Amino acid sequence: MTKWVYSFGGGSAEGSRDMRNLLGGKGANLAEMANLGLPVPPGFTISTEACNWFYANGRQMPEGLHEQVAEALAKLEKLQGKTLGGAPMPLLLSVRSGARSSMPGMMDTVLNLGLNDESVQALAESADPRFAYDSYRRFIQMYSDVVLGVEHHDFEAILEQEREARGFETDTQLSAEDWQVVIERFKALVIEVNEGPFPQDPQDQLWGAISAVFSSWMNNRAITYRKLHDIPESWGTAVNVQAMVFGNMGDTSATGVAFTRDPSTGEKALYGEFLVNAQGEDVVAGIRTPQYLTEKARVQAGSDAPSLETLMPESFKEFCAHADRLERHYRDMQDMEFTIERGTLWMLQTRNGKRTTHAALKIATGMAEEGLITQEEAVMRIEPTSLDQLLHPTLDPKAERNVIARGLPASPGAASGEIVFTPDKADLLTKEGHQVILVRMETSPEDIQGMVSSRGILTSRGGMTSHAAVVARGMGKPCVCGAGSLKIDHKAGTMMVLGKVYKEGDVITIDGSTGEVMEGAVAMLQPEVSGDFATLMKWADQARRLGVRANAETPEDARAARDFGAEGIGLCRTEHTFFQDDRIIAMREMIVAEDREARRAALAKLLPLQRHDFFELFKTMRGLPVTIRLLDPPLHEFLPKGEKEIEEVAAAIGTEPSRLRERIIELTEANPMLGSRGCRLLLLHPEITEMQTRAILEAARDAAHQTGEPVIPEIMVPLVGMLPELDKVKEVIDRTAEEVNASSEIKITYTVGTMIELPRAAIRAREIAQSAQFFSFGTNDLTQTTYGISRDDAASFLGHYQEIGLIEKDPFITLDTEGVGALIALAVKEGRVTKPDLKLGICGEHGGDPASIRFCEEAGLDYVSCSPYRVPVARLAAAQAALGKKATS
C-alpha cells in the first residue's frame, strides 16, 4: 500500500528537507523544523503523489488515503489532547497547500477548520468569546471562498457594513456579539450563493478543504504562475494539515513574517513585520499597518508603533535564535512565518527567501566571507540572467525629469529615444543610426524585429505578462507597459497625453524599473561592476575555463565590453559600421558598381573609414585578440528602396536613376539570406577582401605603433561551405598582407579562420581545418540552415510549435543541442583531428545564453562571444558550467 501521509510534530517527523519532491517545499521544511526540535504545531502532510493520483483518476481521492488521514489525525488529536471540532477545547486545523517550489499566494489556505455552531461555543467558553467568534467568521469566509466559491469581497462588504453601522474603523473593535451578527449574515450569504448551508461536520470540512487544495493546482492563477516560472504541471501540490495556533488571542498574541537578511539590500540583519492580535492573512492583506520586528528598523523607519523587540522581548529573543539556527542549517537566507499564542512562539514556515539581484550578491559574498558557504557555492547561488537587472543604464537620480505618464515597470533599465509607432520604422531608423523607442497600443509577435531594433518599448495597454513585457524581459530591453493615460493613434502617428501631442521623432525617456515615462532625454548613469558584484565575478573568473569575448564594432561597445571583463572581441561585423549616413553612400556605390574599376574606386573611399574604425578598435582592446569578419552583407539591406531614395543615391554616386533602377533589379535576390553574401561575395569581388585586409593590417600596424602593444588580428571568412572557398579568399588575404608588411617596418602577424555556419562546413571540418587557424560557430545562421528556416519569418510557426509543445525553447535563443549542437560537436572533433590546437569559439546570439554556454563547456570550446552587456552573464554562466561539470565528473 502506497504511503500517502507523513506526520510531523512533537520533536520528530517522518519526513525531512530532502523530501521536497514528495512533501512539497512547505511540508519538507515543516518536517525538518520538527526534526530540529523547533516549536512547530504538529500535523501531517499528504504527498504530491496523492495529488497526481487525484488528477490521473478523474479527481478522486486515492485508495487508502482516508484511512491514513484518519490515523494521522488520531495521532494528532492524542498529541494535542483535543478532538477535531469536539469539546471542551476543540482541535482546530489549518489546511495549507505547498508545491515543490514555492508559489507565493498562488494556491489556497484554510484556517480554523473544525469550527461549527457547537464547537465555537466550546471554544468561547474555554478560551475567550471574542476570539472564538472572530475565528469562526474567518473560517466561514476563507472556507467559503476557497471551497464553496463564494466571493471573498461579498463577505468583506458585509463586514464593512457592520463596521460602519457601529462607527468602527478596525475589525479589532468588534465584540463577540458583533461577530455573532456578522456570522449569521455570512451563513445566510453562503445559503444564498451556494447550493446548501455552510457544512457543520468537521470531517466534511476537512475533506472539502483537502480536495480544494488539490483542485487549486489547476486554477488559473497557479497555471499562469507555472507557465511564467517553467514549473511542470506534473509536480503536483502537497497538502499540509496542521494544528492551529492562534495569534488572535489578545494582546499577548501576534503573527508575523521575517527574513534572516534584508531581501532588498542583502544586509545582514533580521528584517520583518508583525501584527498584534491577528491571524496570518491579516499581515499580507494590508488591512492594518504592520509593525517592525526590530528596534533598529522601527527607528530607521521613524515609526511610533512598538517593535516586537520591546513589546515581547522573550519571544523576540527566542525567535532570533531560531532564525539564526535555520540560516545556519539551510546555509541560505530564510524567509519565515511565525505566530505567538499568549506568549508562546510557534514556527509556521521557513524557506530560502526570494531576493533582489543586488541582495543576492551581497548575501552570497557575505556568507562566503563568513565561512558559511564556499566561494564556489556563492558563484552557484546567483542566477546568471538575473545580473541583467544590474547591467542596464539607470536614470541619474540627480537629473531633472518631467514625468508625463506612468505604466507598469515591465522590464528594468532606462532608455531615451525618438518615438516611432511602427516596428518597420523602428528598424529603418535604427539602421540609419537613430535611437528609437517603439510606442504601441500593444505588441504582437510580428513586431519582434522592430522591438529588437528599439532601445525601449512603451505600450498603453497590457500588464506584466503582456507580449511586450514578456518579450522585452527576454531581450533585456527596458519596457513600460499599460501606460493607460497615453492616447496612441498609430494611423496619425501621434501620442497624446496631458493635453499635449507627441509626434514621431519627439524624444522621450522610459524607466522600465519604475514605470515612468518622461519628456525629452534624461541623463543616465552607465552600469558598472563594482562592490559585491565585482567580488563575485572575480570568484567566477577563478572557476571558469571558457574564455568570454564580446561581439562589438564600435569603440564604445568595445570599451563597455572591456569594462565588463571581455577578454577580446569574438566578432566584429564590418558591415555594421556602414549604416551611418556618410558611409552608406560609399557602400552603396561599391555594391551597385558595374565593373571592377568602379568598385575599386568606391572601395578606395571606404578604406580610410575602415582603417580608422579598426584602429580605434585595436587601440581600445589594447593587445587583446580581435576577430574581424570580412564583409557579409545581404546586399538588399544596403540597396535604396523608394523612388525618392533611388534618385538621391543616383545623384550622390553620379549615375542616372533609370540605370540605378536596372542595377537594383539585377542585384535583387529571391532569398538574400542565402544569396551572394559571405565568402561568395568575396569570391565574386576579391577587391573587397583586398581593401578590408589592407584596412585591418594597416590599422593593426598603426595601433601597435601607438600603444606599443602587439596587435594580432584574427581575420574571419564568413559562410564557408567548402575548403576551396576558404583557400581562394585566403590567397587574397595573404597576398595583400604581404604587400602591406613589405611596405612597413612593423610586420603584423595575423591568423585566418572561418565561421562554421553551414552544415556542410561542419561535416567537412576536418578538411576545412587545413586552412583555418580558428573556427567560430555562427550559430544564428547555423540554426537557420540546420532547420531550414529563416529567422525573419519563423516567429509565426515557432510560436505555434512552442504552444503545442513541439519544441520547448526558441532555438534562436537557446541552442538546439540535439541538432545544431551535434553539428558543432562533429566540427570540433573533426577540426581537431587536423589541428589539435585549433582555436574554437561561438559568436551567435547563443554566446550569452546560460544553457547554451553549458553546452559550449561540454563541447570543449575555447571561448564564447556575446553582446557587451551580456559579458558578466556569460562569465558567471561559464563558471557555473565548469563547476557543474566538476561536480558530476
Ligand code: ADP
Ligand atoms: P502561503 O503559502 O500562501 O504562505 P500558508 O500555508 O503559509 O500560505 O498560510 C498562510 C498563513 O496562514 C501563514 O502565514 C500563517 O500565518 C497562517 N497559518 C497557516 N497555518 C497555520 C497554523 N497552523 N496556525 C496558525 N496560523 C497558520
Ligand code: MG
Ligand atoms: Mg506561507
Ligand code: MG
Ligand atoms: Mg552569419
